Amino acid sequence: EVQLLESGGDLVQPGGSLRLSCAASGFTFSSYAMSWVRQAPGKGLEWVSAITGSGGSTYSADSVKGRFTISRDNSKYTLYLQMNSLRAEDTAVYYCAKAIIGAVAANYGMDVWGQGTTVTVSS
């Protein structure tokens, strides 16, 4: 069964750091681009970052550029999101998602999603 399982969400103070993980199973992890998507309470979906199957290229939304870093360890079938300089507006449920193909320049969509992990930024 194809599955994604996020972990690492927590309550953190403004300015703090957090690393999210997403464990993948049931598919050839290195063949597909992966992405992080977040949803603030009561709001819509916001794309955060994406990474190619090889991990050689990464792209992020302007709202997190310079603060968040997406990475992957294909040997461990795990996707990461390192979040630094956290702000109250980063409070959200963070989902990892598998893309349909391996590219980030253009893709068809995201066909597998995790259940989400909650990040709360508050003092």
Add this chain to the structure above:
Amino acid sequence: DIQMTQSPSTLSASVGDRVTITCRASQSISSWLAWYQQKSGKAPKLLIYKASSLESGVPSRFSGSRSGTEFTLTISSLQPDDFATYYCQRCNSYSWTFGQGTKVEI
């Protein structure tokens, strides 16, 4: 940056109705567009990819189409399980932006 404008933001409908949701791109995105359904407290579910391809396991009452930079999600006969929020997403030019969402309610 390519903007995606989704409409309407809320849609009231009844079981059996034909429902149409539109997403308009500010410039050409070819067919790099997907549609998702999200129910409260759950992860999104892919319905349509590549603008008009039906994801495996998704009922055939869902369909997607493209006319230039305008994309449409159609539910041919709304079922009780379809009351949810729907999002379009463009996946090109190194940015995978979502539309604002359409809540389909009774």
